[in-house]
Amino acid sequence: MAFRNYILVCGGTACESSKADAIYEALMAECNAQGVSEEVQIVKTGCFGFCEQGPIVKILPEDSFYVQVKPEDAQELIAEHVVKGREVKRLLYSKDPVKRHAKVEDIKFYQKQYRIVLRNCGFIDPENIEEYIAREGYAALEKVLFSMSKEDVIEELKTAGLRGRGGAGFPTWMKWNFTKQAASEEKFIVCNADEGDPGAYMDRSTLEGDPHSVLEAMTIAGHTVGAQKGLIYIRAEYPLAIHRLEIAMKQAREYGLLGTDILGSGFDFDIEIRLGAGAFVCGEETALLASIEGRRGMPVPRPPFPAVKGLWGKPTVINNVETWANIPVIIIKGGDWFSQIGTQDSHGTKVFALTGKIRNSGLVEVPMGTTLREIIYDIGGGIAHDKAFKAVQTGGPSGGVITKDYLDTPIDFGSLSKLGSMMGSGGMIVMDEDDCIVDVVKFYLNFSVDESCGKCSPCRIGGRSLANLLEKITKGNGEMADIDRMREIGEAMKKASLCALGQTAPNPILSTLHYFRDEYLAHIIDKKCPAGKCKSLITYSINPEKCIGCTACARKCPVGAISGERRAVHKIDPAACIKCGVCFEVCKFGAVDVR
C-alpha cells in the first residue's frame, strides 16, 4: 500500500541523543490523534550526516528538510504538513532566515557530496532488511554466487582500484587474493569496526545506518576467498551499532542470506560479533586479531601478514567498515564505474567526520580529489563564529596539520602524506585562531602515550619523552634545544617502532614543527601562548577602559582574586589567580584581557 507521506526521522547516535526517539514517538502519537496513521509511514533511519542541525526529520515526497526538531513540534508537523499539505516554514533549514530552503538538493552541505558508502544512510530503516533489499541490497551477493567466478570478483576489485579506508590504503584486491591463494582448510573474514580515532565516527554511522551492506560484503569475501566464518570486531562503546548489527544478522539468517546454504547455493557463511574494550592500538590488524583471540591487544611484527597467517594462525581478510560498504556497489556497477570516480592515485569516495570549529559539523562523503577548501567552506560552511581559520587536522593522533596555504590541495592518499599528514580513517578537525597548536599536539601525544601497548621501546619511551618535552614547553620552561630533541626522537620513533601507532605518533609534532615553528618559538623564547590556552603562560587582567564595575567577574571568581567596588574598575590579583578563565567567560563587555 502506498502512503501519502513518508516521514524519515534520523536515528543516528547524535540525533538520538538529542531526543530523536521522543520525536519519533510524538509523531506516531500525533498521526493517531489526527487520524492519519493509515496514510503516513514513519521510519527511523540512519544518520543524515548533518549532525550540527540535528535532530533531523525529512518528509517525502515533498523532500522537506526539517532541522532542530523538538518533540513538541510533532503536532504542528502533522497538522500542517501532512493534513493541510503546508510546509512548516519555521523548521526548514536555511542559513538565511528570510529565504528558507525547502529541498535537500538546495542545501549546500549536500551539494558537493557524492554518496556511495552512505548511500542508504538516512534513506532506509536499518532495522528492516526489506528496505535494504529494495535498494538493490543483496543483489551483489546473488551476482557473486551465481554469475561470477571467484577470479572475476578479484578482477573487479582490481579494476575498481579500491584501497583500504582504515588508514593505510592497501589495495583491497591484493589482500583478498593473498588469502584466496593461501592453502588452508579454515579461513576468516574480519571487519575492523574498532574506530578509535577521537573525533571520528564514520564507521559507527555506517553500521548504524546501513548494517546489511557490511554483512553482504563480508559474505561476498567469504565466498571469494573460501572462508566460512566472519567476525565483526566492534567497540563496546557503540551499543546502538551493535544492536542494529544483531538485528540485521538475525534478519539475514531468516531470509537465507546468511548461515547455511545461502540462497540455495550450497555456500555456508556466518558472522559473529566480538567486542573491543577500548584500546586504540587494536585498530592495528595484528593487535586486533590478538584481541579477538581474547588476549592483550599487542601487535606482532609483519610479515607474515594476516592475509596469510592471521586469526588463530589461519589466513584472514581484514577490512574496515568503510571499505566493506563500498564492495556491494562495486560488484553491481562494476570496477570501471568506480575507477572513474576520484583521482589517478585514489579511486572512489571518502567519508569524513568534519568537526571542531566548523559551522556545519557532520558526516560528509566526497569524491577523492575534492579540495580541503571545498569541504571546509562549501560543505562545512566555514569557521564557526566568523573566526579565522588556523589549520585542519587529518588522520587523528597519527596525522598532521594542514595550513591555509594548502587548502586547495585535492585530497587523496598521496597528496595528504606529501603534506606530512595522512588520510587516516577520516577524522577532520578544524581549528581556529583560538586554538593553540602546541596544546593540541600535546593532547594528541598524551593520547598516543596512553594508548601505547608498551611492547616496543621506541614507542613506549619515545612517546613519553616527547610528551614530557611538550609539557615542559607549555609550562614555560622550554629551551631551543628541545626542538631538535623532539625532531630527533620523532624520527627515531618513525623508523624503529613496531607498529603504525608508534611510527605515526610523532606526526603531529613533526608536521607542526614545520608549519607552526613560530608558535613553538613564542612558547619557548617569549614564554607566551599566542592563543591564550596554555595556563602557565598567560595572565588575566582587567582593561580599565572597558570595565564598568558590574561585579559579575568578582562574584564568579572561585578564589576571590578579583576586587573592586560596584561601578568602579575591578582588579585581578595575579598571585591569587588560578587562571580558570571564568572572569573572561562571564564578562559581557570584553573587559578581561588574556595575554
Add this chain to the structure above:
Amino acid sequence: MSRIKEEKGFSDELIAFITEWKSKPGNLIMILHRVQQEFGYISRDSADTVALMLDIPLASIYGVLSFYHFFKLTKPGEHNIQVCLGTACYLKGGEGLVDEIKNLLGLELGGVTADGKYSLEGVRCVGCCGLAPVMTVSGEVFGKVTKDQLPGIISKFN
C-alpha cells in the same frame, strides 16, 4: 554452580553465558564484558570466580583487565558521569567541564563521591562530535554543554 550463584552473586543468565562461551576460542573478553554488564565493574572476587570457571590463571585475567580501558576494577557511583575528551570536545572545552565537575562534586577523574552517588570519568569520543562538548550521565547524553548548565544537569540525577 549453585555455590557461585549464592556466594558470588552471579545470576543464572551470567552463569549460562559463561558456560556457553567456555568452549569457544577467544572467549575471555566477551565473558568479562558480560560480568561488567552485571555488576558495573569487575571485582577481585568476580575475577577469581571467572578464573575458577574457565580454569585459567588469575594473572591472565588481570593481564587483560588492566590492558583495556573499558574494564573497571572499582565500583562506579550510582550515576556515572562521563565527559568526552575526544578531539572535537577537547577543542570546544571538554576539559573545562571536567574541572568544573571536579569543583562541584569534590571529585577527581576516576573518583566516586563519598555517598557513592556520582563518579566521574573522562572518555574518548562518544561519537556525537556535532554536539561537542558532550557529556553523559547514567547513559543520558547532553550536548553543547556549558559550565553553567552543569549544576542543573547533575541535580537532575539527585
